[in-house]
Amino acid sequence: MEPIKAEEGEIFDIELEEDLLRKNEELARRNRKILDEYKIVAIDIMGSIGTGKTSLIKNLISHLKGKYEIGVIAGDLTTTIDADRIEKEGIKVIQVNTGKECHLDANLIKKALKKFDLGALDLLFIENVGNLICPADFPLGSHCRMVVVSVTEGPWMVRKHPYIFSQADVVVINKIDLAEAMKVSPEKLADDVYKINPAVKVIPANCIAGKGMKEIIQALSF
Amino acid sequence: MHDLSVSQAIARTILKQAKEKRVREILSVNLELGELTFLNPEQIHFWLKELFKDTPAQGAKIYIKKIFSRIKCKKCEYEGSMSLRDDSFFHIYFPLLRCPRCNSTSLEIKTGRECLIRRMKVST
Ligand SMILES: Nc1nc2c(ncn2[C@@H]2O[C@H](COP(=O)(O)OP(=O)(O)OP(=O)(O)O)[C@@H](O)[C@H]2O)c(=O)[nH]1
Ligand SMILES: [Mg+2]
Ligand SMILES: [Zn+2]
Numbered sequence: 463m464e465p466i467k468a469e470e471g472e473i474f475d476i477e478l479e480e481d482l483l484r485k486n487e488e489l490a491r492r493n494r495k496i497l498d499e500y501k502i503v504a505i506d507i508m509g510s511i512g513t514g515k516t517s518l519i520k521n522l523i524s525h526l527k528g529k530y531e532i533g534v535i536a537g538d539l540t541t542t543i544d545a546d547r548i549e550k551e552g553i554k555v556i557q558v559n560t561g562k563e564c565h566l567d568a569n570l571i572k573k574a575l576k577k578f579d580l581g582a583l584d585l586l587f588i589e590n591v592g593n594l595i596c597p598a599d600f601p602l603g604s605h606c607r608m609v610v611v612s613v614t615e616g617p618w619m620v621r622k623h624p625y626i627f628s629q630a631d632v633v634v635i636n637k638i639d640l641a642e643a644m645k646v647s648p649e650k651l652a653d654d655v656y657k658i659n660p661a662v663k664v665i666p667a668n669c670i671a672g673k674g675m676k677e678i679i680q681a682l683s684f
Numbered sequence: 685m686h687d688l689s690v691s692q693a694i695a696r697t698i699l700k701q702a703k704e705k706r707v708r709e710i711l712s713v714n715l716e717l718g719e720l721t722f723l724n725p726e727q728i729h730f731w732l733k734e735l736f737k738d739t740p741a742q743g744a745k746i747y748i749k750k751i752f753s754r755i756k757c758k759k760c761e762y763e764g765s766m767s768l769r770d771d772s773f774f775h776i777y778f779p780l781l782r783c784p785r786c787n788s789t790s791l792e793i794k795t796g797r798e799c800l801i802r803r804m805k806v807s808t
Contacts, residue, residue, distance in 0.1 A: 471807055471808070472807060472808045473711065473805065473806070473807045474805070474806060474808075475803050475804070475805050475806075476701055476705060476707075476803060476804050476805075476806060477802070477803045478697065478698075478701060478801045478802065478803055478804065479800070479801075479802065479803075480697055480800070480801045481798055481799055481800040481801075482690060482693050482694065482697075482799045482800075482801075483718075483721060483797060483798065483799040484797075484798070484799075484800075487797075562689075563686070563689060564686050565686065595722055596686050596722060598722060599686065599721055599722050599723070625720075625722070628781050658781075659781055659789075660781075660782065660789050661781075661789035661790075
């Protein structure tokens with residue numbers, strides 16, 4: 463029998479319907495389900511390079527240690543410097559090096575979660591890669607998204623990056639001890655944030671002196 | 685910022701499909717990008733052209749459709765477009781995260797976050 467052959471040069475459509483960001487969102491939802499099953503509250507901490515994300519996590523840990531079992535996922539392009547700093551607090555840290563990638567994604571968090579004894583955890587801090595743009599496209603499955611800005615980035619930081627603030631639940635304005643020297647008003651920065659996202663909580667802080675930590679813990683409301 | 689890595693993921697998905705379906709040539713690719721993502725259609729177009737070089741998609745036409753945002757209010761059930769504020773304060777049209785009807789901030793984003801490979805036209 464003569465087999466039927468496809469005609470040379472046949473043209474047709476292939477429907478893919480594949481959404482790459484939605485894939486991440488689905489993975490994020492799955493992470494959230496795992497966290498909820500183990501009754502773990504996860505907090506994603508975003509912000510530009512050097513705004514004080516690690517200092518804030520260290521401060522929060524020293525206030526919460528003993529009351530809660532805490533874990534940390536530290537995202538960085540390279541090195542384990544931040545992870546080592548937090549480990550000094552006697553906390554389990556999983557370091558995720560993203561290489562060239564500008565953000566953590568839900569798949570990396572899924573892998574990191576496997577390295578914790580989830581049954582023993584109450585609280586999970588996730589330090590995202592220092593970047594005010596990309597993490598906004600990649601939810602991780604956390605219960606709360608916190609953005610840390612500081613007065614040393616100048617008075618226009620918030621206005622220039624409205625999107626990440628529109629996704630935040632809590633915004634920390636850090637390094638208020640340097641506000642005068644920098645001629646930057648923390649109140650004005652807060653006003654900018656409220657203009658973009660009226661539902662957010664904004665808290666001024668100084669992570670060297672430990673100022674604002676109680677208010678931040680209250681705002682996180684876990 | 686992550687246009688390259690997203691483009692790489694798009695190209696990988698497309699070329700894998702083409703291989704599975706034993707496609708000789710990819711003639712066109714239809715993508716949809718939401719306006720609330722940080723993906724820039726021009727950059728995605730540029731990177732895909734680069735990534736398609738020396739592949740069956742080398743000559744493919746790339747169509748990128750912009751998807752406008754739509755929200756649903758969890759309070760008053762309003763469903764529709766977001767209010768855009770043309771404010772010199774932000775220098776861009778910035779979507780306001782409030783319900784235009786009842787002013788609530790409790791919103792669900794229905795569309796605008798897409799990064800979709802809709803379909804491709806191929807020849808065997
Ligand atoms: N003056 C002052 N310095 C601070 C404050 N908080 C953090 N710093 C300093 O800012 C620098 C950067 O702090 P980190 O906590 O490493 O910032 P980060 O956001 O984790 O940095 P990356 O992870 O590298 O993006 C350090 O030298 C901190 O001591 C603050 O409230 N006031
Ligand atoms: Mg850090
Ligand atoms: Zn409404």
